[in-house]
Amino acid sequence: MRIVKLPGIIGRNASPGVSAAVWFILFIALYAISAFHDSTLPARFLLDELVIFDRMKTVTAFRAFGDSFDNLAWLFNFLGLQSFSISLIGFLASTIGMFVAIWRSGLTSLKPAEFFLVAFWLANQTVYIGVPSKEIVISVLVLLMLFYNSSRAILVLFVVLAALVAVYFRSYWGITLAATVFLYIAPNGFRRPVSLIFFALAMFVMVAFVFQKAYGESLDFARQNANEWRDPEEVGSMIVQFIPGSGMFIGVANVAITLATFVLPVRLITSGSPLQMLGGIGVFFTFAIVFMRYRSAAALFPVGRFETLCFCFLVSFLSTQAIFEPDYGSFLRHLSPVSPMIMFLVLRLSYDEHITVSAQSASRVNDGAHHQSTLSKHRSAS
Numbered sequence: 606m607r608i609v610k611l612p613g614i615i616g617r618n619a620s621p622g623v624s625a626a627v628w629f630i631l632f633i634a635l636y637a638i639s640a641f642h643d644s645t646l647p648a649r650f651l652l653d654e655l656v657i658f659d660r661m662k663t664v665t666a667f668r669a670f671g672d673s674f675d676n677l678a679w680l681f682n683f684l685g686l687q688s689f690s691i692s693l694i695g696f697l698a699s700t701i702g703m704f705v706a707i708w709r710s711g712l713t714s715l716k717p718a719e720f721f722l723v724a725f726w727l728a729n730q731t732v733y734i735g736v737p738s739k740e741i742v743i744s745v746l747v748l749l750m751l752f753y754n755s756s757r758a759i760l761v762l763f764v765v766l767a768a769l770v771a772v773y774f775r776s777y778w779g780i781t782l783a784a785t786v787f788l789y790i791a792p793n794g795f796r797r798p799v800s801l802i803f804f805a806l807a808m809f810v811m812v813a814f815v816f817q818k819a820y821g822e823s824l825d826f827a828r829q830n831a832n833e834w835r836d837p838e839e840v841g842s843m844i845v846q847f848i849p850g851s852g853m854f855i856g857v858a859n860v861a862i863t864l865a866t867f868v869l870p871v872r873l874i875t876s877g878s879p880l881q882m883l884g885g886i887g888v889f890f891t892f893a894i895v896f897m898r899y900r901s902a903a904a905l906f907p908v909g910r911f912e913t914l915c916f917c918f919l920v921s922f923l924s925t926q927a928i929f930e931p932d933y934g935s936f937l938r939h940l941s942p943v944s945p946m947i948m949f950l951v952l953r954l955s956y957d958e959h960i961t962v963s964a965q966s967a968s969r970v971n972d973g974a975h976h977q978s979t980l981s982k983h984r985s986a987s
Contacts, residue, residue: 609707609715632700635727639696639735640689654737657681658688673774677739688737695741699730702748702945709754710952718890719952725887726944732880733941739774743942746770751945754911760789763914777929784808784921789914796916798900805864805924809857812928816856823856824928825863831931842876842933864927868892873933884937891947895919898954908954915950918943 609624653674660678667679681691703726707715715723734740746766753762764782771778784804794800813824820826825846832843847862848855866872873885899916902908908916922943930936940947 609712631724631727635700635731635735636696638728638731639692653739654688657737667773669772670776671773673739676773677742680742681737691737691741692735695737695744696731696735698741698744698748699734699942699945700727702744702751703727703730703948705748705751706945706949707952709751710949710955712952712955715952716955718894719955722887722891722894722951723948725883726891726941726948729884729887729937730941730944733938738938740938740942742774743770747943747945751949754949757910759911759914760786763918777925780808780812780928781918781921781925784924785914785918788917788921793903796899796903796913796920798896801920804920805927806857806861808921808924809860809928813853813857817853823851823853825856825859827929828931835931842872842878842881844872844930844932860927863930864924866933867923867927867936870933873937876933878934881934881937885933888937888940891951894951895947895954898951902954912950912953915946919947919950 609628656674657678660674661682664675664678664682667676667683686694703723707723712719730744734744746769749766750759750763753759756762764786767778767782767785771782788795788804795804809824816822816824816826828844829846832845835843844863844866846859848858867888870885870888873881873888876882876885895916899908899912902912926936926939930939
């Protein structure tokens with residue numbers, strides 16, 4: 606595996622050896638956080654761990670559409686995993702996933718902004734996946750996706766893996782799966798900025814209609830139920846209704862506004878929590894770069910299969926999370942295992958754009974040389 610150099614961080618003439626040392630130091634620092642998470646992370650980050658270990662003592666079955674914590678606890682028991690090994694697997698899966706994303710992107714060096722985004726998401730992954738949680742399973746599946754990103758059957762693989770998550774761990778991934786597949790196979794016009802807004806709104810209306818018929822509830826009822834007994838003073842980034850009420854269209858409006866606050870994470874940045882503030886800044890710059898590069902890339906050349914899939918998944922994932930997320934901290938947490946796919950998209954689009962621009966420049970040079978040669982021959986003949 607080649608060493609991705611960091612000229613913007615350690616100098617223009619950054620050697621592979623020095624760059625490798627920087628990557629190694631970053632890796633060790635993150636591993637230290639993961640290995641000693643009990644003492645380095647706030648207590649609220651360890652709540653899932655306590656629930657999982659408690660369930661591991663009593664769980665007896667692995668059930669489709671069963672309790673997700675029970676299924677996760679059963680899986681850990683089946684594999685014979687304990688606290689340290691679970692944390693190690695989560696850390697390695699997420700970190701290796703990010704490194705594979707960088708490697709598969711084709712870049713040989715990272716710009717400073719790209720490196721800091723990679724470092725941000727690596728740290729975010731370590732905080733949320735370096736401890737026992739459901740994010741570990743998703744992180745492992747994302748790693749598989751990245752390994753087979755060039756496969757012609759990548760959409761089939763995505764459908765299978767996302768369906769497993771939906772059936773055994775997070776049922777709302779079924780919505781993400783359906784939306785991703787639709788957006789992926791739809792004409793390119795559906796993936797333009799204005800079209801994506803209408804896509805998200807149409808998705809919200811359809812899901813709201815289903816919720817109204819099936820449960821007699823508004824679109825954001827799951828979030829309201831989750832937050833009903835939570836104290837806003839303890840959860841500073843809790844997502845509350847922007848428009849009070851319970852009607853179907855009020856629910857759609859609230860979810861649409863929530864989605865807007867995900868893309869422009871002002872609430873995260875102003876939450877008062879240093880971790881969430883940094884998270885909001887990282888999320889903002891990540892999404893800004895993704896949408897700008899994808900829009901530019903789509904105008905220059907056909908975007909590859911996996912890049913398109915990553916983009917469609919990101920849009921669908923954010924839209925689905927806008928329906929269910931109880932707070933902005935959870936939003937940041939749920940982004941962590943899929944961040945390697947997001948960063949692959951960021952870096953790959955940069956690589957493709959660089960290749961295209963280089964090819965266009967070479968073409969212009971060749972055209973100029975051909976024109977000059979023709980002109981010289983004409984003058985000689987004269």
